[in-house]
Amino acid sequence: MPHKTAGQGELMNRRNFLIQGSTALAGLLLTNSPLRVYADHHEGQKLPPLPYAYDALEPHIDKRTMEIHHGKHHQGYVNKLNAAVARSHDLMHMSLEQMLRNIDKVPKHLRQSVINSGGGHANHTLFWNIMKPGGSEPMGKVAEAIQSTFGSFDAGSEMFVKAAKTHFGSGWAWLVVDENKKLQIYSTSNQDSPLMQGHTPILGLDVWEHAYYLNYQNRRADYVDAWGKIINWEQVNSNYIAAMSG
Numbered sequence: 001m002p003h004k005t006a007g008q009g010e011l012m013n014r015r016n017f018l019i020q021g022s023t024a025l026a027g028l029l030l031t032n033s034p035l036r037v038y039a040d041h042h043e044g045q046k047l048p049p050l051p052y053a054y055d056a057l058e059p060h061i062d063k064r065t066m067e068i069h070h071g072k073h074h075q076g077y078v079n080k081l082n083a084a085v086a087r088s089h090d091l092m093h094m095s096l097e098q099m100l101r102n103i104d105k106v107p108k109h110l111r112q113s114v115i116n117s118g119g120g121h122a123n124h125t126l127f128w129n130i131m132k133p134g135g136s137e138p139m140g141k142v143a144e145a146i147q148s149t150f151g152s153f154d155a156g157s158e159m160f161v162k163a164a165k166t167h168f169g170s171g172w173a174w175l176v177v178d179e180n181k182k183l184q185i186y187s188t189s190n191q192d193s194p195l196m197q198g199h200t201p202i203l204g205l206d207v208w209e210h211a212y213y214l215n216y217q218n219r220r221a222d223y224v225d226a227w228g229k230i231i232n233w234e235q236v237n238s239n240y241i242a243a244m245s246g
């Protein structure tokens with residue numbers, strides 16, 4: 001994960017985002033038409049705005065890719081998740097994080113939709129916020145933890161980059177805090193979220209072709225290397241501290 005110094009961007013709190021969402025509806029039990037109540041009063045999940053302009057990550061990630069990735073792909077996950085949630089009273093009362101952390105409790109006929117669309121929504125929301133124009137230096141407790149867990153910061157960085165470059169097909173590379181509060185690096189396929197195995201993702205890299213193909217075509221390795229220059233380490237550190245205290 002190469003890096004360079006830049007000014008601080010605005011930070012968004014992912015956890016705040018992940019725990020908002022579905023809320024209990026007071027009127028739900030008082031009507032014979034709960035879906036009507038849901039449609040009238042429940043706002044559902046929303047596409048979070050990017051914390052920077054679409055062209056702000058250039059030249060590493062180009063404007064057109066960001067526009068399509070955020071405005072079409074991420075919006076699509078939000079829309080499909082809301083459609084799935086609208087079909088289940090149980091899901092209406094669960095936050096996105098609760099759904100993914102308790103995926104076995106999601107009704108079977110909706111489970112794969114929540115894995116794909118809910119995972120897609122959570123993964124991308126994290127992704128936008130762990131990048132920033134100009135990038136940043138690794139810092140804080142997370143940098144220390146990477147060093148102590150993987151032997152050196154560079155060794156951890158190398159492991160992450162390898163996971164991203166060698167993952168077969170669509171998926172994500174992750175730095176997570178596991179159930180024992182230890183760091184782990186691995187990749188997952190499709191939109192599978194580390195939350196489903198009780199892990200809290202603090203840094204993630206989207207290696208779906210839609211994340212890079214317009215600019216990099218088949219050169220995923222070049223995209224991975226360029227992405228290392230736009231990591232928002234202050235946000236990753238905040239994510240780490242939140243995960244360790246949660």
Ligand code: MN
Binds near residue numbers: 208
């Ligand atoms: Mn994506």
